Amino acid sequence: MKLSKTYSITALACAIVITGSVPVWAASNATNASAATPNNAIISSKINDTNATIITVPTVGLASGTISQMPVPTQQSQNSTQPVGTTRQITEQPLEVPLSATTQSNYSLTFDANATYETRTATVDNKTVSYRAYENIPYVANPVDVNYQYMNIYIPEDYFQNKKVGKYDAKTAPIFLPNSVGGYMPSTAAIPGKSLEGVTDASTYALFRGYVVAAPATRGRTNKNETTGEYYGKAPAVIVDLQAAVAYLHSNDSRMPGDATKIISNGTSAGGAVSLLLGATGNHSDYRPYLNALGAADASTDIFAVVAFCPITDLDAADMAYEWNYHDVTTYKKSMMGRGMVPLAQTGSGESSATKGQLPTADMGNTPTEQAPMAVATTSTPSMAGNGLSTNTSRNNSANMITLSDSDISYSYMLKAQYTDYINDLKLKDSNGKTLTLNSDGTGSFMDYVKSYIIAAANRAASEGTDISSADFLIKDANGTITDVDWKAYNAHVSRSKAPGAFDSRANDAGENNLFGTTKKDYEHFTVNGALFDTTDISATGPAIANHHIIKMMNPMNYLGNTGATNAKYYYIRYGTADSNTSISIPIVVGTKAQNLGYSVNMETPWEIGHRGDYNLEEMFDWMDNSVSDARMNPTVKAIKNKLKKIF
Numbered sequence: 191m192k193l194s195k196t197y198s199i200t201a202l203a204c205a206i207v208i209t210g211s212v213p214v215w216a217a218s219n220a221t222n223a224s225a226a227t228p229n230n231a232i233i234s235s236k237i238n239d240t241n242a243t244i245i246t247v248p249t250v251g252l253a254s255g256t257i258s259q260m261p262v263p264t265q266q267s268q269n270s271t272q273p274v275g276t277t278r279q280i281t282e283q284p285l286e287v288p289l290s291a292t293t294q295s296n297y298s299l300t301f302d303a304n305a306t307y308e309t310r311t312a313t314v315d316n317k318t319v320s321y322r323a324y325e326n327i328p329y330v331a332n333p334v335d336v337n338y339q340y341m342n343i344y345i346p347e348d349y350f351q352n353k354k355v356g357k358y359d360a361k362t363a364p365i366f367l368p369n370s371v372g373g374y375m376p377s378t379a380a381i382p383g384k385s386l387e388g389v390t391d392a393s394t395y396a397l398f399r400g401y402v403v404a405a406p407a408t409r410g411r412t413n414k415n416e417t418t419g420e421y422y423g424k425a426p427a428v429i430v431d432l433q434a435a436v437a438y439l440h441s442n443d444s445r446m447p448g449d450a451t452k453i454i455s456n457g458t459s460a461g462g463a464v465s466l467l468l469g470a471t472g473n474h475s476d477y478r479p480y481l482n483a484l485g486a487a488d489a490s491t492d493i494f495a496v497v498a499f500c501p502i503t504d505l506d507a508a509d510m511a512y513e514w515n516y517h518d519v520t521t522y523k524k525s526m527m528g529r530g531m532v533p534l535a536q537t538g539s540g541e542s543s544a545t546k547g548q549l550p551t552a553d554m555g556n557t558p559t560e561q562a563p564m565a566v567a568t569t570s571t572p573s574m575a576g577n578g579l580s581t582n583t584s585r586n587n588s589a590n591m592i593t594l595s596d597s598d599i600s601y602s603y604m605l606k607a608q609y610t611d612y613i614n615d616l617k618l619k620d621s622n623g624k625t626l627t628l629n630s631d632g633t634g635s636f637m638d639y640v641k642s643y644i645i646a647a648a649n650r651a652a653s654e655g656t657d658i659s660s661a662d663f664l665i666k667d668a669n670g671t672i673t674d675v676d677w678k679a680y681n682a683h684v685s686r687s688k689a690p691g692a693f694d695s696r697a698n699d700a701g702e703n704n705l706f707g708t709t710k711k712d713y714e715h716f717t718v719n720g721a722l723f724d725t726t727d728i729s730a731t732g733p734a735i736a737n738h739h740i741i742k743m744m745n746p747m748n749y750l751g752n753t754g755a756t757n758a759k760y761y762y763i764r765y766g767t768a769d770s771n772t773s774i775s776i777p778i779v780v781g782t783k784a785q786n787l788g789y790s791v792n793m794e795t796p797w798e799i800g801h802r803g804d805y806n807l808e809e810m811f812d813w814m815d816n817s818v819s820d821a822r823m824n825p826t827v828k829a830i831k832n833k834l835k836k837i838f
Contacts, residue, residue, distance in 0.1 A: 499803025766799025
């Protein structure tokens with residue numbers, strides 16, 4: 191059945207009208223278009239609205255002008271070839287059949303503790319832990335590519351001797367599920383050892399704390415069959431693979447040490463994003479056809495908890511959020527790591543099993559040709575103190591700076607304006623139950639809410655002895671108490687690292703565009719804005735957009751609170767105040783939505799931390815232990831404990 195659709199898009203001075211047979215992000219009623227609630231060029235809400243026929247998307251501040259050469263908001267174009275009222279066609283990509291293996295492998299999905307393994311040891315804080323290493327285990331019966339659809343499982347040896355490790359035994363040990371996804375690239379499975387900083391990595395520390403470690407590899411956006419020329423790692427491959435790995439663990443819960451009801455996912459950057467996505471999408475029917483096509487275990491895909499460092503997530507709204515942050519910053523130094531950096535862990539190269547543990551050398555950045563450097567971030571210097579922290583020691587200088595064009599500035603203006611409607615439509619609430627909103631100028635209670643995280647980070651850093659005196663964006667009262675953040679100065683301090691259209695590039699060449707390609711098309715738009723203002727040569731066919739169902743499947747915001755999904759109930763989210771790889775508001779939005787649903791959320795913006803993860807491991811694992819303990823607590827005892835918290 192062909193599902194492709196064509197949309198007629200009229201570019202107006204104040205609105206874009208999309209007509210035709212439109213997908214779920216459209217308004218609900220063609221006969222009542224004026225009353226329709228727009229979704230501001232994002233493809234996330236109204237997902238069940240199959241009768242939608244029209245959408246009106248505000249493009250506040252855009253004067254008439256060419257699609258590829260928009261004027262600044264205060265000017266009129268002198269050479270416009272795109273007059274007000276002309277139309278443009280956008281074609282939605284058809285929904286492809288879930289990928290399946292060309293040949294049936296029929297790998298066993300039964301874990302065998304007596305199968306081949308290696309006994310290894312690791313030392314943490316001068317203490318040694320012995321563990322069994324079961325590696326290269328396929329987690330689907332019929333993988334498209336077994337070089338990526340496998341996992342490594344590491345189990346403390348003491349569990350096979352009926353002994354405890356710390357507070358856990360073979361039946362109660364939580365399962366730590368670290369992914370090595372960076373930039374939505376193909377990833378190989380983590381191997382316990384040292385991080386790129388030379389300190390103990392999270393997998394090793396997990397074994398030391400008594401956790402079973404199950405580290406999956408995944409397909410990614412650049413996977414390509416060189417014989418057929420088809421891509422096989424585009425969205426939703428990465429989340430399908432992670433769900434399949436989880437299903438494997440659930441199906442073998444009685445056969446291997448570890449408690450599959452206590453799976454805790456961990457990831458950084460794009461890996462943090464898919465960690466959140468995994469936590470939000472448990473057992474949802476959207477993914478089942480893709481799992482069945484691979485021969486995944488017929489078992490639960492839900493997890494217990496999520497750890498997400500600097501997640502590049504909520505991609506539907508990410509362009510808007512970025513300009514809400516950096517609208518006033520009109521120059522930037524292009525980050526080589528660009529769209530989703532490699533986590534500071536033993537990540538995969540996207541090559542054969544012989545090269546596991548290496549960094550990818552393929553596209554990780556703003557253009558198809560950029561290479562990933564062996565570095566943490568362009569503005570960060572890692573600490574070797576053992577806690578994994580990094581601090582910014584140098585800011586963007588004048589060398590190699592890029593100045594935004596008039597078109598960039600105009601596009602930024604539009605995106606920033608749209609973010610107001612997005613936030614207001616979410617109806618998020620703070621811890622006191624106050625609805626968080628934005629005014630038309632981008633200020634409001636939501637901005638204050640985001641600032642409160644920055645203030646809390648500064649106060650914590652100061653209390654721990656960090657000198658914060660150079661942070662001139664912090665506003666203090668007469669007593670030296672931090673009371674506010676100069677928003678414009680803060681964003682100038684952090685500095686943008688991407689042009690407007692930071693994720694859905696108008697040139698259709700960003701890593702995220704690459705993620706939303708099809709089996710036959712390498713790059714694709716995934717927002718209406720990106721497609722509408724596409725700057726490539728589209729004279730023949732017009733711009734296209736990824737299938738709305740695929741876009742939906744890559745955003746946790748569509749599944750948090752969704753009755754068809756089993757959401758994780760515990761979230762640990764970190765996004766550093768010095769990170770400009772996405773808007774600081776993005777992880778806060780996701781975490782706040784989870785919090786509003788009644789889930790336990792530990793969310794911070796650590797002071798002057800750049801784009802990186804797996805720091806403060808002791809703090810992270812303490813939180814994990816406490817979450818497991820909390821979940822296992824007698825309900826009556828828990829109720830009394832919570833009541834005492836409120837009193838004291």
